[in-house]
Amino acid sequence: MNSLYLFLFPLALSGMAYLSGKKAALQQILALAGLLGSGALLYLANSRGLSDQQVNYPWITSLGIHFSLEINGLNFWFLALNALVCFIALFYHINQASKNLRPDVVVLIFGVQAILNGVFMAQDLMLFYFLFEASILPVYFISSRYGSPAAERATLKFFLYTLFGSLFMLLAILYLYAKSGANDFLFSSLFADNLPAETQGWLFLAFFLAFAIKMPLFPFHSWQADAYAESPVESTILMSGILLKMGIYGMLAIVLPHFPQGVTDYGHIFMGLSAFGVVYGALIAMVQYDFRRVLAFSSLSHVGLIGCGILAYSDVALEGVILQMFAHGVNIAGLFVVSELIASGAGTRDLDQMGGLSRQSFGLTVFFFIFLLGSIAVPLTNGFPGEFQLLMGLFGYNIYLGIFCGLTVIFSSVYMIRLFQKSMLGLETDGRAAFPKLNASQTFSLFLLAALVLGLGLYPQVISRISNSAVQVLLRAY
Amino acid sequence: MNQIPEIIRVVPVNHYVLLASVIFSIGILGVLTRKNAIIIFMSVELMLNAVNLLFVVFSAYKSDPAGQVFVFFIMAIAAAEVAVGLAIIVMIYRRMRTTDVSLLNSLKG
Amino acid sequence: MDVYFFLAKAVIILLIFGITLLIATYSTYAERKVAAFIQDRLGPNRAGPWGLLQPIADAGKMFFKEDFIPANASKWLFIAGPSLAMLTACLTSCVIPFGGTLDLSFLGISELVPVQGIDVNIGILYVFGLVSLGVYGVMIGGWASNNKFSLLGAIRAASQNISYELAMSLSIIAIIMMTGSLSISQIVADQDSFYKWNVWRQPVGFIIFLVCAFAECNRTPFDLPECETELIGGYHTEYSSMKLGFYLFAEYINMFVSSAVISALYFGGYHFPGESLVAGLMPAGALGHNLLTLMGILVFFGKILFFIFFFMWVRWTIARFRYDQLMNLGWKSLIPLSIANILVTGVIILFLNS
Amino acid sequence: MQLTSRAKRVSNKKLSLGERLYLPAIVGGLGITIKHFFRKKVTINYPEEQRPMSSVYRGLHVLKRDEEGRERCTACGLCAVACPAEAISMVAAERKPGEEHLYREEKYAAVYEINMLRCIFCGLCEEACPKSAIYLQSDKLAPSFFDRSDVIYGKDRLVQSMETIKTAKSLKSGLTTSDRYVDKVFKDGKY
Amino acid sequence: MVLNLFYFLSFLAILSAIMVVVSKNPIHSVLYLILTFFTLSGHYFTLNAQFIGVVNLIVYAGAIMVLFLFTIMFLNLKDDAFTGSRVWFNLSAVLLVLVFAGILVVKIIPAQIGVASEMEFNSQIGMVENLGTTLFQHFLVPFELVSVLFLSAMVGAVMLGRREKGEKNF
Amino acid sequence: MLSITILSVSGLVLLFVGFLNKISLSRSLAVAGLGLALVALFYGNQNVLIPADMDTQLSFDGFALKFSALILVFAIFIVFLSGQFLRKEFVQSAEFLAVTTFSLVGALMLTSFTHMITLFVGLETLGISLYILAGTDKKSNASNEASLKYLLMGAFATGLILFGMAMIYGATGLLDFQAIAKSSKDSLDSGLFQIGVFFLLIGLLFKVSAAPFHFWSPDVYEGSPNVVMAFMAVVVKIASFAALFRVFGHYFSGFSFLWWDIVYYACLASLIAGNFLALIQKTVKRQLAFSSISQTGYLLFAILVMKGNMALDGLVFYLFVYGCSILVAFSVITDWFGTRSDITLDELKGASKKDDFGAFALTLAYLSMAGIPITGGFIGKLFLFSPAMEAGLVQLLIAGILSSVVGAAYYFRPIIHVWFSAGQPVIEKERNHQWIAFLGGAMLLVSGLFPDTISRLIAMM
Structure with a gap:
């Protein structure tokens, strides 16, 4: 039952947020409740045994669509990350905009949380698709409404791209449905029998397209930088922190186990492309002058690595994928929060006009540095074990590819250090207003993230213990 | 009285169908090429008449009254349509002083 | 069906045609005479005894006048107008049964020959069809003249004819319901005794029909299409010579046909009171039959002549309507009345049948 | 204010149903006209028949001669002066010796013309004439014209013809209209 | 003949x-x-x-x-x-219709169309009585419903064709 | 049949009530009549006034009931929407409402015909009433023109349909669809039958404004008064699809080899033409008109599949959702812009600042038309796509999917304008039809989140 609660709980919070209107304190409590509640639910689920948590109700009877949710080893950490990232986004928003709080943003973020929980837990392919598409809407609205003037265009681009991809997924789902002859969309019945190789090929392509656009992997990424740069930071956090994880989850839950033939046929092509994306993203990130664009391209680079890892389908790599997925979510959320705090303090996002901030806000500098380390995957931070395992998997798959992707370790440190240098170090720019100090709740949220960065770097097994079995299941198809 | 009329014995029904089709095509041609709304409307009447001819012919050759009853309906309804249509054309002419459809361009189409 | 039958038919049709023309011709004379008499005058009396040659003189005058076609008129249509008017007027009389049947066995014709042009089973519809076409002559002529007054007259004529045609056909429907046939000869045959005349059974229908007949013929009080004070001459303003003659002539033919239709539909056609009595007095065989038919024909013509007279009589009694009054009468009185008439007739028929 | 007893008041009352049917009124009208149909006709077939004319009728003009056949007119012009329509014109001339049997006085009208389109047949010329020369006949009508040149009556058509002098009738026609009126009044005894 | x-x-x-x-x-x-x-x-x-x-x-x-x-x-x-040149449009319309008519003709000429046989033929079907019977026995409902259409058309024609207040032209 | 009778009578009554010149009274009477007809549809004895043995050429089977109910429900709301139009622009309210009611008689006939005569009479009753309705805004040139264009094209299409019917009659000697469906093989093989089916199909495609026979509809939609356009987009679309489905999806499904390809390409063309042309439109109504063409394309899927209740219920569901969207869009637009019919997209800018509820409802409507989840539009598309997939129409589905991405691009333009664009709102806010927007929006959400409630209702009928 916890799976259902996990879906309904944020929804309920969303309703309460709507009712509580502009009262920042109340909203803050709700946000905390969201984090703690979700955490508690997950913890309980884990302690009582994940397999007991599924629910299955008929939803659209004429097509046999079920409202079927389940918590398992694969989605557990996605759910956890979801709770965390949404909490960060919410907390940031409530804090930052406490003077003119926008209740609709809070409502929508809770909505996103609920929908994403649904996506990760869905065991009915149509339900998955439904929530998968529905998840874009709230983010789209936040981005377009409160983004910069150019956000309209950028977010519409984001919307149309993802819609384009996911409609092919719909086609593939319908095909599967028509093919299976079973009158429902449950994973178990749609993927019951082995599909012929040729069919697997194009089904793979259809699903892969949807998820690759969402992540985004290299050739499908062109919406990303604009959307990240022009949206308000809340939705950027959501997009980078958790929305793109849907793509990863989809790859893991659907593509990898069910279309092995497709993966073997086409996987190497996309692997090559996303490996190229890894380097490409890193190189572009080095020359960007917009704080957020640097982060956007770094994200492209990291996600490319994750994509490679997925397609490499070895147990090491998949372990790494899940670790890196979680780590990336934490890091990127932290970095975006920091970047926004810097930008709002500096009054600009242009790196050339920053500098010397470390002298004004020591706390921020520390947090920035911690997330930076995590992002570069320095040992003892959370980025390290994941990236290490990913690279290992890639070396196992193909040594040249491994070497090529390994470059990212160097490149990421280059652009990250550049970022740090340009903003924090160096000379102070003249005539800037005093930099605001971090307040308590900002410190709290950043501290939470920083703790995770360091904690998971020290003790990554907590993640792999739960996900290990799931990874083994995934690999059974090969 | 049940003898078949001479015309039905002499003229193959296909001739009639051809005739009707040709008239129908001429009607379509009128609708497509003319610009005057009234003439377009008349071309439509021409088409309807071709259809009437078809129905009567089939009805006579097949000895089935339903076809002729259908013709009856077509005529009645065509009359109603003409009444409404001409009212519309008069209304248009009153405002725009023309019935030329190519001049009616307040809607871009 | 032998040759003689056709010949006899041909003769009858020719006769009917001739008589139609003759009566129409003399209607012009009668018109003037009746007008004169009603106005306490003598009327034409110079050409021939009692002026009987007057119509011929008029016709001669018409023929020899200058035939003028206006410069901007549409030439063909200008000529087509009066021709059409004349054509439709002349075609109508061939379905009217002027008498019973003739026994022409002495000519070798075995069948009885009805004194009727053609006995179609939809005679009434035929009449209406032609009446509705009659408008074209007027409209085309009026339009082709390229003259505002002509056009206005033509449009008036057309709208008047269309409006009254409706009430007219509706009033007929009651009769058709009673008779169960569209054939005029059938309707006449149905009124074989005096008390069965439709005028007694359908008084309202008769009045409606009569009024509409006046309007259809453009006779006073409905002669607005050619009302001089407003429209000079109406649709035939630009016409002269025999083309004008055709229009006028067509009007008289229409009057004749209307009278014939009224007599046939409502006054028993060639039947007359005491017919059976007379039939008993007649010698047996072909001669008696033919004599009786002949009497019928005479009676029928008597009725027709009376109605022609009635047309003229009314002309000098009632003043011309105004145009809106005309339309109001047609649409707001006659049509509802005739529909009500149909309903009542239907109810009565149902009641009688059950 | 009632000016005349023949004025009829118009009533605008609503027509009753019977009246609105019009049929009774129409039948009534038909009755009236058919009555006229059979009435005696009032037409007079003119050339063949003529209406009896009153003795005081003012018809076509005549220029009188006296008992000996001499023209009475002396061209004094009083008739032209009296004529309200200015229809009369004349040219005077002196009587030459040897013409005494033609003209009664020394002065006579060489030209005497009446424009019959102008003349209104009022008879004032007759009243004005001191010589009893011009009269309006009671038994002759001015004919209709087909040509404008026929309209002006000269002496050729106005002067009394010689034959009529002899007859007794001429005396009678020598009376002016007013004389004839007086005669008629006495004859009818309506005075 | x-x-x-x-x-x-x-x-x-x-x-x-x-x-x-x-x-x-x-x-x-x-x-x-x-x-x-x-x-x-x-x-x-x-x-x-x-x-x-x-x-x-x-x-x-x-x-x-x-x-x-x-x-x-x-x-x-x-x-x-005459408003502008529509020659090409008209020509293409004519061509289109010609092609269309050609297809019709090709289809119709060889078509086998069933005709009533001598036995079941009734030459009287076009007569009023027959049509009336068919109309009022089999097609009474559509016949009645046509009256709705007429009413609608009548109302509409009057509504549209009527001159509004302030309109000057006829 | 009873409903048809009720509608006819209530139309007549409306005409007489028109003498009182009270718009609200007429309107409530019209609603009462429609409601009564709706009730009679389910609870009345359909043949109450007709002898039992009489063939009415109409059959109120389950199919007809579904569509008729849909038509009547939407018509009621559209009558409510018409109030402002009647008050502000147009004095002859009784006539307007009466003609609307009469047109519904035609619409109901189109859902229930079994015979060519009833099909034809229904088409024309609906058609002629619509020509009139399109021209009711006599003061506007656009309305007049729309009326004329609709008339000419409608009459032309009627001619084509009749030609088709005549040819089918010639080939089979039958006018009854059921009998035709059962008629012998050799009569169906004749060229005449092929021509007949072809023309009947083309004519009906004209009526549903499927590309490439769509060119009249944008003009007509744009020119007509707003409420009439809503009526056309909803009620008329439902009725003509009912007719198309009844003929081809039902009676003629046995000889789909004759018509299937044409519908296929018409579907493809509608999807492409509708969506791509809608991209470049500048006015709200014209955009909706082109979107309606593309919706026609989606709806044609149901006819291509033509088997089972699945496609039928999907069609009904989709029509229901589409109707709700149009209804919501028009109620909001009427609230914002009154009866103006030339609203450009730019005028929507910033509208949410003045009326966020309206903006929300409008957004829902457009999302639903774009087929985005949580609205009914998505479920509707799913219902249409999934039988199509089972029938193996993969290429067509790909076209449908690509075009719905294009569709989303233009459906989002009004949404963006309403919410995100900077700009002073030019709207005037009235709250006359908020309840319609609320109800419609709620229906869109309910059908998007709990589609079973709706589809069970549909299946029950």
């Missing part, structure tokens, strides 16, 4: 139908259309469908076309106003 009559009527029908479309003057179009109706009525008469033939004349020639004529005269439409 009958065959010739058929060909004559058909020739006339097609000719006048073409003239309807080609005539410059709308009045001429109307008159040619009436002529077409006459020829079609002629066909109906020869096919023993007298009632439909006469009704065709009464309804089409007698009522509908009078309305057309009336409107055209009323609006005083003379010739088509």
Whole structure:
């Protein structure tokens, strides 16, 4: 039952947020409740045994669509990350905009949380698709409404791209449905029998397209930088922190186990492309002058690595994928929060006009540095074990590819250090207003993230213990 | 009285169908090429008449009254349509002083 | 069906045609005479005894006048107008049964020959069809003249004819319901005794029909299409010579046909009171039959002549309507009345049948 | 204010149903006209028949001669002066010796013309004439014209013809209209 | 004899139908259309469908076309106003229709169309009694519903054609 | 049949009530009549006034009931929407409402015909009433023109349909669809039958404005008064699809080899033409018109599939959702812009600042038309796509999917304008039809989140 609660709980919070209107304190409590509640639910689920948590109700009877949710080893950490990232986004928003709080943003973020929980837990392919598409809407609205003037265009681009991809997924789902002859969309019945190789090929392509656009992997990424740069930071956090994880989850839950033939046929092509994306993203990130664009391209680079890892389908790599997925979510959320705090303090996002901030806000500098380390995957931070395992998997798959992707370790440190240098170090720019100090709740949220960065770097097994079995299941198809 | 009329014995029904089709095509041609709304409307009447001819012919050759009853309906309804249509054309002419459809361009189409 | 039958038919049709023309011709004379008499005058009396040659003189005058076609008129249509008017007027009389049947066995014709042009089973519809076409002559002529007054007259004529045609056909429907046939000869045959005349059974229908007949013929009080004070001459303003003659002539033919239709539909056609009595007095065989038919024909013509007279009589009694009054009468009185008439007739028929 | 007893008041009352049917009124009208149909006709077939004319009728003009056949007119012009329509014109001339049997006085009208389109047949010329020369006949009508040149009556058509002098009738026609009126009044005894 | 009559009527029908479309003057179009109706009525008469033939004349020639004529005269439409070149459009329309008619002809000529046999043939079906029986026994409901259509058309025609307050033109 | 009778009578009554010249009274009477007809549809004895043995050429089977109910429900709301139009622009309210009611008689006939005569009479009753309705805004040139264009094209299409019917009659000697469906093989093989089916199909495609026979509809939609356009987009679309489905999806499904390809390409063309042309439109109504063409394309899927209740219920569901969207969009637009019919997209800018509820409802409507989840539009598309997939129409589905991405691009333009664009709102806010927007929006959400409630209702009928 916890799976259902996990879906309904944020929804309920969303309703309460709507009712509580502009009262920042109340909203803050709700946000905390969201984090703690979700955490508690997950913890309980884990302690009582994940397999007991599924629910299955008929939803659209004429097509046999079920409202079927389940918590398992694969989605557990996605759910956890979801709770965390949404909490960060919410907390940031409530804090930052406490003077003119926008209740609709809070409502929508809770909505996103609920929908994403649904996506990760869905065991009915149509339900998955439904929530998968529905998840874009709230983010789209936040981005377009409160983004910069150019956000309209950028977010519409984001919307149309993802819609384009996911409609092919719909086609593939319908095909599967028509093919299976079973009158429902449950994973178990749609993927019951082995599909012929040729069919697997194009089904793979259809699903892969949807998820690759969402992540985004290299050739499908062109919406990303604009959307990240022009949206308000809340939705950027959501997009980078958790929305793109849907793509990863989809790859893991659907593509990898069910279309092995497709993966073997086409996987190497996309692997090559996303490996190229890894380097490409890193190189572009080095020359960007917009704080957020640097982060956007770094994200492209990291996600490319994750994509490679997925397609490499070895147990090491998949372990790494899940670790890196979680780590990336934490890091990127932290970095975006920091970047926004810097930008709002500096009054600009242009790196050339920053500098010397470390002298004004020591706390921020520390947090920035911690997330930076995590992002570069320095040992003892959370980025390290994941990236290490990913690279290992890639070396196992193909040594040249491994070497090529390994470059990212160097490149990421280059652009990250550049970022740090340009903003924090160096000379102070003249005539800037005093930099605001971090307040308590900002410190709290950043501290939470920083703790995770360091904690998971020290003790990554907590993640792999739960996900290990799931990874083994995934690999059974090969 | 049940003898078949001479015309039905002499003229193959296909001739009639051809005739009707040709008239129908001429009607379509009128609708497509003319610009005057009234003439377009008349071309439509021409088409309807071709259809009437078809129905009567089939009805006579097949000895089935339903076809002729259908013709009856077509005529009645065509009359109603003409009444409404001409009212519309008069209304248009009153405002725009023309019935030329190519001049009616307040809607871009 | 032998040759003689056709010949006899041909003769009858020719006769009917001739008589139609003759009566129409003399209607012009009668018109003037009746007008004169009603106005306490003598009327034409110079050409021939009692002026009987007057119509011929008029016709001669018409023929020899200058035939003028206006410069901007549409030439063909200008000529087509009066021709059409004349054509439709002349075609109508061939379905009217002027008498019973003739026994022409002495000519070798075995069948009885009805004194009727053609006995179609939809005679009434035929009449209406032609009446509705009659408008074209007027409209085309009026339009082709390229003259505002002509056009206005033509449009008036057309709208008047269309409006009254409706009430007219509706009033007929009651009769058709009673008779169960569209054939005029059938309707006449149905009124074989005096008390069965439709005028007694359908008084309202008769009045409606009569009024509409006046309007259809453009006779006073409905002669607005050619009302001089407003429209000079109406649709035939630009016409002269025999083309004008055709229009006028067509009007008289229409009057004749209307009278014939009224007599046939409502006054028993060639039947007359005491017919059976007379039939008993007649010698047996072909001669008696033919004599009786002949009497019928005479009676029928008597009725027709009376109605022609009635047309003229009314002309000098009632003043011309105004145009809106005309339309109001047609649409707001006659049509509802005739529909009500149909309903009542239907109810009565149902009641009688059950 | 009632000016005349023949004025009829118009009533605008609503027509009753019977009246609105019009049929009774129409039948009534038909009755009236058919009555006229059979009435005696009032037409007079003119050339063949003529209406009896009153003795005081003012018809076509005549220029009188006296008992000996001499023209009475002396061209004094009083008739032209009296004529309200200015229809009369004349040219005077002196009587030459040897013409005494033609003209009664020394002065006579060489030209005497009446424009019959102008003349209104009022008879004032007759009243004005001191010589009893011009009269309006009671038994002759001015004919209709087909040509404008026929309209002006000269002496050729106005002067009394010689034959009529002899007859007794001429005396009678020598009376002016007013004389004839007086005669008629006495004859009818309506005075 | 009958065959010739058929060909004559058909020739006339097609000719006048073409003239309807080609005539410059709308009045001429109307008159040619009436002529077409006459020829079609002629066909109906020869096919023993007298009632439909006469009704065709009464309804089409007698009522509908009078309305057309009336409107055209009323609006005083003379010739088509020539507005720009539509030659290519017209040519392509003609071509299209020709192709279309060609396809029809090709389809129709070889078509086997069922005809009633001598035994079951009834030459009286075009008579009023037969049509009336069919109409009022089998098609009474649609017949009644047509009245709804008429009412609607009547209301609409009056509503649209009526002059509003303040409109000056006729 | 009873409903048809009720509608006819209530139309008549409306005409007489028109003498009182009270718009609200007429309107409530019209609603009462429609409601009564709706009730009679389910609870009345359909043949109450007709002898039992009489063939009415109409059959109120389950199919007809579904569509008729849909038509009547939407018509009621559209009558409510018409109030402002009647008050502000147009005095002859009784006539307007009466003609609307009469047109519904035609619409109901189109859902229930079994015979060519009833199909034809229904088409024309609906058609002629619509020509009139399109021209009711006599003061506007656009309305007049729309009326004329609709008339000419409608009459032309009627001609085509009749030609088709005549040819089918010639081939089979039958006018009854059921009998035709059962008629012998050799009569169906004749060229005449092929021509007949072809023309009947083309004519009906004209009526549903499927590309490439769509060119009249944008003009007509744009020119007509707003409420009439809503009526056309909803009620008329439902009725003509009912007719198309009844003929081809039902009676003629046995000889799909004759018509299937044409519908296929028409579907493809509608999807492409509708969506791509809608991209470049500048006015709200014209955009909706092109979107309606593309919706026609989606709806044609149901006819291509033509088997089972699945496609039928999907069609009904989709029509229901589409109707709700149009209804919501028009109620909001009427609230914002009154009866103006030339609203450009730019005028929507910033509208949410003045009326966020309206903006929300409008957004829902457009999302639903775009087929985005949580609205009914998505479920509707799913219902249409999934049988199509089962029938193996993969290429067509790909076209459908690509075009719905294009569709989303233009459906989002009004949404963006309403919410995100900077700009002073030019709207005037009235709250006359908020309840319609609320109800419609709620229906869109309910059908998007709990589609079973709706589809069970549909299946029950």
